[in-house]
Structure formats: C-alpha cells, structure tokens
Amino acid sequence: MATQASRSAARLMISPSVILLFLWMAVPLGMVIYYSFRRYRLLNPDRAGWAGWSNYSNFVFSPDFGGALVNTLILVLGVLLLTVILGILIALLIDQPIWGQGPVRILVISPFFIMPPVSALVWKNMFFNPSNGLFGELFKYLGMPPYDFLGQAPLASIVTIVAWEWLPFATLILLTALQSLDGEQLEAAEMDGAPPLKRFFYIVLPHMSRAITVVVLIQTIFLLGIFGEILVTTSGGPGTASTTLPFLIFKKALLDFDVGTAAAGGIVAVILANIVAIFLMKAIGKNLD
Amino acid sequence: MGKISLQKVEKRFGDVSVIPPLDLEVEDGEFVVFVGPSGCGKSTLLRLIAGLEDTTSGKIFIDGADATQLAPAKRGLAMVFQSYALYPHMTVRKNIAFPLKMAGVPQAEIEEKVDYAARVLNLSNYLDRRPGQLSGGQRQRVAIGRAIVRSPSAFLFDEPLSNLDAALRVNMRLEITELHQNLKTTMIYVTHDQVEAMTMADKIVVLQAGVVEQVGSPLELYHRPRNIFVAGFIGSPKMNFIEGAEAAKQDAKTIGIRPEHVTISKDSGAWKGTVTVSEHLGSDTFLHVETDLGLMTVRSGGDVDVHHGDTVWLTPEADKLHRFDDKGLRIA
Ligand SMILES: Nc1ncnc2c1ncn2[C@@H]1O[C@H](COP(=O)(O)OP(=O)(O)OP(=O)(O)O)[C@@H](O)[C@H]1O
Ligand SMILES: [Mg+2]
Numbered sequence: 001m002a003t004q005a006s007r008s009a010a011r012l013m014i015s016p017s018v019i020l021l022f023l024w025m026a027v028p029l030g031m032v033i034y035y036s037f038r039r040y041r042l043l044n045p046d047r048a049g050w051a052g053w054s055n056y057s058n059f060v061f062s063p064d065f066g067g068a069l070v071n072t073l074i075l076v077l078g079v080l081l082l083t084v085i086l087g088i089l090i091a092l093l094i095d096q097p098i099w100g101q102g103p104v105r106i107l108v109i110s111p112f113f114i115m116p117p118v119s120a121l122v123w124k125n126m127f128f129n130p131s132n133g134l135f136g137e138l139f140k141y142l143g144m145p146p147y148d149f150l151g152q153a154p155l156a157s158i159v160t161i162v163a164w165e166w167l168p169f170a171t172l173i174l175l176t177a178l179q180s181l182d183g184e185q186l187e188a189a190e191m192d193g194a195p196p197l198k199r200f201f202y203i204v205l206p207h208m209s210r211a212i213t214v215v216v217l218i219q220t221i222f223l224l225g226i227f228g229e230i231l232v233t234t235s236g237g238p239g240t241a242s243t244t245l246p247f248l249i250f251k252k253a254l255l256d257f258d259v260g261t262a263a264a265g266g267i268v269a270v271i272l273a274n275i276v277a278i279f280l281m282k283a284i285g286k287n288l289d
Numbered sequence: 290m291g292k293i294s295l296q297k298v299e300k301r302f303g304d305v306s307v308i309p310p311l312d313l314e315v316e317d318g319e320f321v322v323f324v325g326p327s328g329c330g331k332s333t334l335l336r337l338i339a340g341l342e343d344t345t346s347g348k349i350f351i352d353g354a355d356a357t358q359l360a361p362a363k364r365g366l367a368m369v370f371q372s373y374a375l376y377p378h379m380t381v382r383k384n385i386a387f388p389l390k391m392a393g394v395p396q397a398e399i400e401e402k403v404d405y406a407a408r409v410l411n412l413s414n415y416l417d418r419r420p421g422q423l424s425g426g427q428r429q430r431v432a433i434g435r436a437i438v439r440s441p442s443a444f445l446f447d448e449p450l451s452n453l454d455a456a457l458r459v460n461m462r463l464e465i466t467e468l469h470q471n472l473k474t475t476m477i478y479v480t481h482d483q484v485e486a487m488t489m490a491d492k493i494v495v496l497q498a499g500v501v502e503q504v505g506s507p508l509e510l511y512h513r514p515r516n517i518f519v520a521g522f523i524g525s526p527k528m529n530f531i532e533g534a535e536a537a538k539q540d541a542k543t544i545g546i547r548p549e550h551v552t553i554s555k556d557s558g559a560w561k562g563t564v565t566v567s568e569h570l571g572s573d574t575f576l577h578v579e580t581d582l583g584l585m586t587v588r589s590g591g592d593v594d595v596h597h598g599d600t601v602w603l604t605p606e607a608d609k610l611h612r613f614d615d616k617g618l619r620i621a
Contacts, residue, residue, distance in 0.1 A: 187341050188374035192388035192435070193362035202387070206378040 029270075035263035042257035055264035059252070062261075064240050068248040069272075074155055075162065075244055076223045080216055082163035087170030087215065088208070094171075095178050112168040120229040123161045124150060128233075154234045154242035161229050166222075170215045177211035178204070213287040217280060224273050245269050290352045291442035291475030292317045293338060298347035300333055300499075307333050308499040310347060315443075315477060315492075320469050323479045324486040324522070325496035331479040334496070335445050338477065339368050352442060362391075367436035368445040371452065373428045375420040375435075381407075382416040385434045392439075406434040409468075426457045433468070443475035450485065462488060483523055487511070495519050517617040520545050526575060528611070529585045541612035541620055548575070548588040550609035553595065558602025560585075564595055578603060 039051040059065060094105055111119065128149040130136045136146035149157045181204060189199045227246045230236055236243035236251065243251070249269060253262030293315040300308040307330045315321050323331045336342040338349060340361035348357045356364050367388075375384050385406055389399045407413045410430040420428055429449060436444055446465070450458045466489050469476050480486055486493050487507045495502040495510065495518070503515040507523075514520035520528050528545045536544045552558070553576065562580030569591070576587040576595060580603065587603060595601060612620040 182372065182374065184370045184372050184374035185376060187361075188368070188370060188435075189376070189387070190341070191339060191361045191366070191368050192439075193391040194387075198391065203376060206376075209378075 032263045040260040055260040059265045072244040078159035079163045083170040090171045091175040109168045117228040124233045177208045213284045294350045296348045299345045301345045320491045322486040322490035329496045330499040365442040367441035369432045371448045373432040388439045402438045446478040526586045542615040543613040545611040546605040548586040550606045551587045554602045558604040560603045564599045
C-alpha cells in the first residue's frame, strides 16, 4: 500500500476534493478581502474605485464596534460558563442509576435537535413574552409586574436561549468523560479519607478537564458566529444592546447596504476569531495532550 | 494494632449469595492470604472488610470495636487495588501525600512522611513524575507508598501483582514480605496464585464459592489438607487423585499423593505406566505418566533420564498418602 506508485495514485484520487475544498474556502475569502478595499455602497451611485483602509477605519471606529465586541464576549463567555457548569451538574445527575434513565437521557439531549431560530422563537413567544409568556404568567401569579426579558435584559435572555441549545452538547461530552472514570480511583480516594465534595474536586474534575477543554474549544467556534437567535428575538436591540460582531456585519451589509464596510468587518471578525483561538489553545490546549 | 474479626458476615447481591455467613479471625501483625479460584468472593470479602461494600448481615470488628457501619476512611485500613488506582493527573509525590492532605496533616509533616515512604520504596528519583510515566512495578510501589503513609492498622491488597510479569512478580513478592517484616502491620492479601499464598502467608484462608474451606499455616495446608479441594488447590504441580479399588485398599473413597512423593523407577514399583510428556526444568523434571489408574504427575530430579514413550514404575511414599472419604473430607 505504501509504494511510490500507490501513494501518488492516492494523491491523484483525493486531489479533486482537496482542490474543491480549497477553492470553497479561498475564493470567498479572497472576494471578501477584495471588497473590503473597494468603495461599494449599494445606495450610492459612485460605487467604483479603491477605498484604501477607509472601510476598515469606518468599521472599527464606528460607534457600535466597541459595544458589539463586548456583547460578543459576554455572549460567548456567558454561554460557556452556563453550559459547562450546568453540563457537569446534569452529567453527574444522569450518571446515577435512576429509574427511567434512558428516557431522561433522551430528553436531556433533545434541545440539540431543534433548529436555532425555532428554539429562539419558542423562548421568545412562549416564555419571555410579558403578556402571553409563561414567565409573565408566573410573575403575575406571584403578584409582581411582568418582566420584559427581551426588552430589559436582552443579552442575558439571548445567553439563556443559546445556553439552552448548547447544554445537551456539553452534557453529552461531559457524561461520556464521567463514565470513563475508573471506579477504583474513587474508591481509593474514599479510603484515603476524601469526602464526596473533595473527591469531586480532586479526582472527578481533573479527569474531566480534557472533555471540558473540548467543549470550550468547539463551542467557542460556534458561539462566535451566533446570529439567527439574535435576528428573530431582539434584532440586535433595543438600540444596540444585543448587537454582536456578526450582527453588526449583517447590519452594515443588509441594512446599510454598505458591502465594503461589511467585508472589512468580516475580515476584522476573522482576525479576532483567530486571536481568540490562539489564546484558547495557549491557555487550555495543553489539556489535550 | 490491627486485629480484625468477622462474625457471621454475609453478602448477597440481590438474590445471589456471594458470601454465606462466615467467621474469621485475623490476629494483629499477621500476614493473611485469601486464596481461591476466580469468582469465589475474595475481592468481595476484602471490600467488605474495607467498607467499600455493605454487609448484608453479620458484624465486622476492628481492634475490638464494631466497624460494620463505619465509613471506609474511618476504619484505619489502607487498600492497594489490582489496577493500582493511582490518580493519573497528580505527581507521585502528590499521590502519596493525598491521604495525609485529606487528613489535614501539616505540610512539613507530609513532606517528611512522603520522603520516608519514597526512600523505603526506592521511589525518591520518581517523585515528580506522573503515574503514566512509570513502569508497572514502580506504579505498584507508589500504590503501596500511598498506603504506608497513613500508618494504617492493616493493609488490604487485592491481587496487587497480577498485572506484573513473572520476574517482577517474584521481586515484588519479596519486597512486600520484607515490608511486612519491617512494619509488623497486619496485612490481608488476596490472590488466586497459590505460590504467592504459600510463600508470603503466615496464615492462608482457602475460599471456594464464598465458603472458607480451611484456615491454617502454609505447611499445615500442605501436609494436612482438610478436604480434596484444598489438597488439589495447594501445591504445584497438583496432587494426584486416585479412586476405585486402589483407594478402597486404603479404606478410602479417594486417595491423593503429591507428585514429589512418588518415586520413579525403570524396572520395578507399585504402578506401571507410560511416560507421555516429560518437562525438563533443569532443577526438576515433571513427568506425566499414563497408568492404569489414570494420568499421574511425578516430580523427580533434574537429571532423571526418562523420555516420551518409556515404560516406568511408580511407587508412592506410603506415609505421604492422603485419604479422603466419600464427602471429600480427610480421613485422619
Ligand atoms: N456488584 C456485583 N453485583 C452482582 N454480583 C457481583 C458483584 N460483584 C461481584 N459479584 C459476584 O460475586 C462473585 C465473587 O466476586 P469477586 O469479585 O469477589 O471474585 P474474586 O474471588 O475476587 O475473583 P477474581 O479472582 O476473578 O478477582 C462473582 O461470582 C461475581 O460475579
Ligand atoms: Mg478479585
């Protein structure tokens, strides 16, 4: 199998898919870079010529940019924190031999099967809506004025929705990690005089560190791009209270029709995502080897 | 102090009775070995003593105090697991220090004790490694180190050597025996290897299906096995058993003779047979001889000149014959 001929044959065979994948990535990226230096506003008749770095400075120095950056970080960190902590707790819970374990596990996983805009709409209309939502009813039942979640705490509400969507993923990975823990280690710790809480912090948590790393890395990649949930719930508002970086780019491109600035924003977002990725790999990547 | 006594201890898993009510005394400072075939309940019995399993009924006393309901950590016992159960993310130093840290021992004292244990067990050069970077024997020693530092009233070992290769096993066997002689702490040791049992034990407990078949010193068990099971289990190669007319001549249902108590001759003797296999070990020769009474194993000197197909005569040493009645019990 490893002869010279078979190896070059293998290369020849996989080259179409490799080339296709490369073009798939390189062409859009190249086009975005190209547009980011062009003057290209759909609402302006003068849409030709180079713009230099002005698209970039427009995007970065626009009043919304700093807020969007902070919102993106809050969204990512908030969801990570919620999913990891709740994921560990739920994994610990459903790892116990309980009655109806199978159905419970399927129920825990089910939010993952619902497409993001749908679950965001369900949350918006069924739970958060101050006049018709279940939370509103609960507040009324308790004798308090209903709270307008999406109006008063838009970012926290979106964090809740997204965390609900991603909790099954975190739980599932953490559960498998939990199940791979050698029971004799826990028994040894028990004999060594470690009470349950210390057993958790000294034995269980370090054992799960690799799984937690995987959850954090994978979720960060997806959470940086959260868009649909924001569009169908708050549309980035009120004001810019829940506008994140991807949503800001969307606004530039399809509300302001400024393709050049949106493209520049896209490139900025790509660079920022890479910085986050490098930072993460440095910080927790060592858990993976 | 480390006197352990079990009174009518019973263990069931659901409907399955793994250990029927059982009494056992372990004296202070004794090296007791539980031995028996796989699945006979050795580990279960050890875990009952450790407190990792609840007894179904009966009582466990440690140093005279009722420990039946006591949590494992409160019993003052240390256990060495078959898989070692080291904490993989901690260094050797932290592994050994873990029980002390849990007990809230001051840092200076922890270091002193860890260093002492590391010196005793030849681990001083490995203290900053992780278990994954150690050999099997070293991991075994770390597990023992973690047990020693607690100064327990008794050590519990569950087949600690079964993951090691043969040469290392002999070494570790010696080390554990030496450790016992130095510490003089009670040790309970589980194995299915009767050689380990014979060489290490002060007292052997032979188990079969949760039932204690015999308790005694290695030589007691070797010379006066209480029944056929013990006779067959203790000693290597296995004892030869003969039934029928030859046994009836001795007023027994079954007679047994150990391979080392049969003399072999090329021209005369009690039983005639043909050699099927001869295993030359250098120091000894194990001969498998097909006789009218069945296949017999004979152990003789290393230089005996007998080969496959030879006709030989076997003679048992009369005073070394073991006689058993129809219930399999020894006839005194
Ligand atoms: N948690 C359990 N539930 C049900 N049955 C069990 C459980 N643990 C052990 N058993 C049964 O108890 C019996 C004794 O098991 P144990 O582990 O004590 O055997 P052992 O003598 O240590 O064997 P080995 O030499 O193979 O380790 C076995 O038949 C086993 O199937
Ligand atoms: Mg066992």
